[in-house]
Amino acid sequence: MTRILCFLASLLSLASCAEQYNIAGNSSVNSFDGRMLYLQVVSGSDMSRIDSCEVIHGKFSFMGMVDSIVMAEICMDNESLMPLVIENGNLSIRVDNLGQHVSGGPLNDRLYHFLRQKERLDNEYMELSYQEMRMMMEGMHPDAIAAVLRPRAEALSDEIEALETKFIKDNYNNVLGPGVFMLICNQYRYPVITDQIRAIMKKAPSKFKNHPFVKSYISTAKLNMQRLQNVTP
Template identity: 45%
Template structure:
């Protein structure tokens, strides 16, 4: 009897000491009310359900034990909501409305969404250039002058965006944010390619970052494809990019530079 008691006590003590995650969510989007939401993560190149809950009167909640910090994606049924969520200890809050989506309340989520906010600002600046072009044409400014000025501004924004993304990944090589954002910027490529930005990131990468399953596979396949394109090995059909989560992808990093 004493052995059973101590075994139960040990189990309860272990459970009480185990880390857990607690996610409270709210939404004003009527289409989400009554739907089922899922947190999905990559496991062995497959998207697996980590947790699920129902949206009731604009409120939802995820909670569970945390074996390791991981990056997840928020889904409504099988439809991605384009919201990465870091599953970590703490009281995490998700807010979704028609104009804004945020995750806050824990260190890595705060850091991720601050980065995404700045990235969105640069994207808006880039999109604003087309409106600026129309305004300048209406003002009668010479088209060549407009093109030179706006091209310079577009290059400036692109360089800022490159620097923002690269520095963020480098600063987070050894936590889930580095590989997670790397997955985002490579997500739209038809197959793995080596852009100057990716080469720069990998030249600075730590062993832990290089050992991440997605990063390792992407970089290996990208090098193999480049070798074939350079005629160094026999040409075969390009391998598709590694499987990934449908997180929000930084727009201006989608095209190879």
């Protein structure tokens, strides 16, 4: 769930025809009752709230029109809760203490299939930290712990990176590609170009490269990398 929430800052839009949305949600989280939820999207670099509703007895809904298929987020106050793709038609949302899920529309199905895969790997990676703590409490030497856990940690890291990269490449030409690219970039304190980002950009089509966020990020990251090289002794 933590990794999914990290994705909630990743909101992008691409041109298409006008889309009508009808979003029906159910929540079993008691603390949500009586709270306001907001549906917001990003156009360029600005966040825009386009709809709102109150959670009443665990139910909430949004209805309206957008100019195109867009990636969006549902938030409560200033806290992002979950990503979704606003596609033409009816969307169904389920929120509980274990996580959240959106169904309805091929892009949402694809998005949440990816997020479930990624969350499983992220949880397995996180479990290594708990395992490390248990080993330390049992008196194992740090070098011995590293020898046991490092190979699996590196393998999981590579698997997560490969999953992200493949998903972006498979979705270069729709809103999901730039959306997950934002997820990756938001892991860093400031824009940088990593080996993963180089691999993503190497064969990216013009449509992806010219997306406002992607274009801005790469431009800023290149400047930052040049500055880092200039200060390196």
